[in-house]
Amino acid sequence: MNNHRQRKEMKEDTLKKVSNDAKRKVLVVEDNQLNREMLAEILSDRYQVLTACDGEEGLRCLAEHYQELSVVLLDVCMPVCDGYEFLERIQGDSLLSSIPVIVMTASSRQETELKCLELGAVDFVIKPYNPQIVLGRINSVIKLRESARILAAVEHDELTGLYTRQAFFHHAKTLFKLKKEEDFHVVVADVKDFKLINGSYGATAGDKLLCYMAKAYQGFIRHGLVSRYGSDQFACLIYGQPEIDKDKIETYIREIADHAPIPNVTINYGVYMHIDKTLPVSAICGRGFMAIKNIRGNYESNVSYYTAEMREKQIRSRQLENDFEGAVANREFVVYYQPKYSVGTEKIVGAEALVRWQKPDGEIISPGEFIPVYEKNGQIVKLDEYVFRRVCCYQRRRMLQGKELIPISVNLSRASLHRSGTVMRYVEIVKGAEIPFSCVPIELTETVALYSDRIRRITEALVRTGFLLHMDDFGSGYSSLTSLNELPFSTLKIDKKLIDYIEQPKGKKVVQQVISLAHGLDMKVVAEGVENSGQVQLLKEMKCDAIQGFYYSRPHPEEQFTAMADQEI
Template sequence: MKDFDSNRIYQILGDEFKNIYIVDCEDQRIHTFKETLTLPGFSSCTSYNDAMNQYIDDRVYEKNRDMLRMALSFNSLFSRLEKTEHFNIHYQSKNDSEVHFMYSHFGRVMEDGRLSQIIIGFANEDLDIRRNNIDMFNNALPSNVVKRKVLIVEDNEINREILKETLEDDYDVIEAVNGEEGLNILSQYYKDISLILLDVVMPVCDGFEFLSRQKSDSLLASVPVIVTTGNNSQEDELKCLGLGAVDFITKPYNARIVKSRIDSVIKLRESSMTLAAIEKDELTGLYTRQAFYHHARTFTHFMTEEKFNVVILDVADFKLINGTYGTKKGNEVLVYLSNAFRYYVKNGLLTRYEGDQLLGLFHSKVKMDVERINRNINKIAEEAPIPNIRIKVGIYEDIDTSLSIPIICDRALMAEKSISKDFKTNVAFYTDEMNQKQLAQRQMENDFKSAIANREFKVYYQPKYDVNTENIVGAEALVRWQKPDGTLISPGAFIPLFESDGLVVHLDEYVFENVCQFQKERMENKLPMVPISVNLSRASIHFNDVVEHYVDIVNQKQIPFECVPIELTESATLYSEKILEITDQLVKAGFKLHMDDFGSGYSSLTSLNELNFSTVKLDKSLIDYIDQVRGKKIVQQAIDLGHGLDMKVVAEGVESKEQKDCLKEMHCDMIQGFYYSKPLKQEDFIEKLRA
């Protein structure tokens, strides 16, 4: 934490705050800058989230707590201050049985374009901050700041003048002589009016009728009303409260009380508006995820007799849209989809769940119709701002409301993910089988560390044969997972999972080390050795110091680098400066590089040209069509291309004598596949080498 710049902090906050704290954005710890009264939780070096949660629990009125907790979490605070220099929040606090109106200001300190510190000031509005001066951060109100507008609806001219004289220094006062005129003014200027002072007894349209008509219009009802009355009738007060009034002022007017009440009501309203802004996603206007979680809990607990559904909408390849059309057009698509989502999802809550994912929770007794949903998806896609967007929908129908909201949402997301790569299917429902699959995946992740330690992962070897001599001239190392009970787990079940969560980096290194140990033992025993290639996943390529790790292992085993070639999948080697750097390092260290899966759909001639491969492996998807005229020509051209670039060519997935003979005619160098051998356990592979 750097030393505090006092002048800078006071420039941000002013000097009226009794308590000032600084949060270091790097470690999220609290540092006390100024403390007049000790606040619960706020002590130096405390975690910000812990401090704020304790303060909210101890000092904030219960009805404000959840919203403040959401708005003032470190992540929400950091995100908001990245976009704005400062903001403030007003709330009610209860201390020693007294209710106070509290005010907190949040400002930022930027260093090298990065948010480094958050400045927090706490004050009691009633005692610490000068009224109507709390939005000024440089101790002076700029001359161009527009005053808040207050509408006085009062038929008595003397009373209007008294109120106007009391308020006009601090507010822009608008006058109406009766309720009808007041409603007309309110209809035109409701966006600009901060508060209404309303007399009850008036001709044409009295205070009760005014409140009733205002209440019927949600836009007009958003402006708070303080009723002015001279009869102190409890019955009238209750009636006004029922119609939406927020407070009362009795006649004759006490200037100090009038200004204090008005100020408090306006500040609380503005605070509510600030919190509402934090709740909503700035681009789409939908709830943020955390706000959605909060309201969804209330929604489902309150409506216990309803059946709820969750729908998640995702755009396939949205990054491609941003890359092709630009971010501005991508945002336009998201706004369009949000509006369409609002139209089709009734009786519920909507959120921009993450990136281009939109999620809705709604109640309905009608079973969801897949055909109708598909028609709606097609209509949305047809009318989108750009052509050919593909929309995927995941649904969790008749949800289990006993589950947490995040888990409920995950189930809809699970359904959507199940069809994310399926071009034919656009709608999927969550099933128990999906949950069982996810549970099995979580179990595999949990078991991974112990499986590595207990050597449950077994290395299998699939031989590579010389086309002409039909002798074993190499092999590829593959991995299987054998559980302690003897169950063998296919790599198709765990490799994609470990690739997605990053565990494959450790698995790659485990396999590489095992192969190096195998080669070391053969060399020490003076047994024939063939190169055994080891796969390096995309995640491993980008892992820090991967080359140094692998070089260290080879040096420790004291084996030649040539006996453990590195196989890189075609998709992982799409040309980039990073890939060029890594592959150059591997080759300079002494490794041979093989391009795996060539022709599987990501073929990049640039990668073949720029990256220093010694061998190219033709994918099984090419070999499967070798008996067709066009397929045969493609394979021949691929072999010729490899030889033309001074590379050996391996055909993998060879399953028949016809395929083998055809490849021999084409002068392919090596064959790998079930025609000669399936992947073998180590002891079986050793027997093959002896033969």
């Protein structure tokens, strides 16, 4: 890394020397020929002067020479494209807008000055021109800004020499304009677990890997641009070929990984072919990275191709996010109850609260669609509490009606469990409803309940206040026996994935051992996802305590569940 710093300092020293020795360039955008020639004469002794007769020509000249320009002198009143429009149009491009603009106007109105300043102008020159004032203003502005040569240097990433992200955006937009008939494609790359690579092999080895990748991608692109898009991400814009051959690109990707300076490195790629050039370049690259998200956790493939379905899924997710607050306010989220049946009596002994989304037009949205979205963006915290409040209100109504209360368990997500103040809020909700804590057990999935000091403190706080804790989905993933030993669960729920194999010899032994283990730890056992009589019979023989599943009952809306419960209790 010291070598990179030394090279950077040498480069800057060289550029400063070049900037000081050479004449700086100034662009004059003025529609009046006499004024244009007058300014050129005033400036020519100190500067190289480029001129444009209107704003449109000025924009073209700026785009072509921005790397060399130190300042733009811009007339406000011009045909075709006036000064205001000129300033507005360069604001969308970070490279063009980095060149300082001095506005020239015959108007002394404060409104004119304020508007130009709001649009990014840095100073003013009043007509008719005073040569000393013009030169003084230009000199002052240049002293406050980096030289044009230094500006050019920041286009390139210091480590890899590739375009920076902002420079990539600028040049991509320029290419789109120059090659309107061309088909463009984008390939983005993301090094998996790059922080782990740096931690294991050191930062120098990580830098070596990034430089290797940069060189490889530059060799791959004949017509296009390559950028270091992020710390461990790259973006390639390709044109000059109607399609990207999938077999060739996957072969090339394997070769890059095989010859990488770090063994077994995984690089994920997202490919967006036939891009929509009307989109911002950031959105175009975003579609490539969207494709990468589609293969996270997939160890069989590290290349994904953007499809319209991905875009539709993204739009759908955003719609679910945007509709969430309104759905909560309108109580569109409806609580369903799935009964739990005693193995011995085959009577309802409890239930689990499950949420469904019923829109005003009758559409039912599956929790499998909206729960992952809300878990990702954090809205699940509010949804958890919404469901918990609804269940507490239901139990309150039953109590006021003099009906027997049966425990209705409510799921608590990882986000809710880790949010500060959750225990206190849930305690206040139960106390406000004036119901027993035992009638609203809390269910934690085994992944949420993986043992840690923080989880232990939170679960102990819940139990101290009177809540019962159930471990949900046991056997669906990484089942932590430490969690069973250390955390105060009263009930263990065996996941459907284990129950599905209960009628096979090995599956039967596994379920029997889980039940025996739970009973040995003084926990009750509920089997989830039970669907046939053979499974029920085996669970009876294994002394399972309760069963939840389609064999006995699907989840029901409140009214139907109440009728079932009242009939059996």
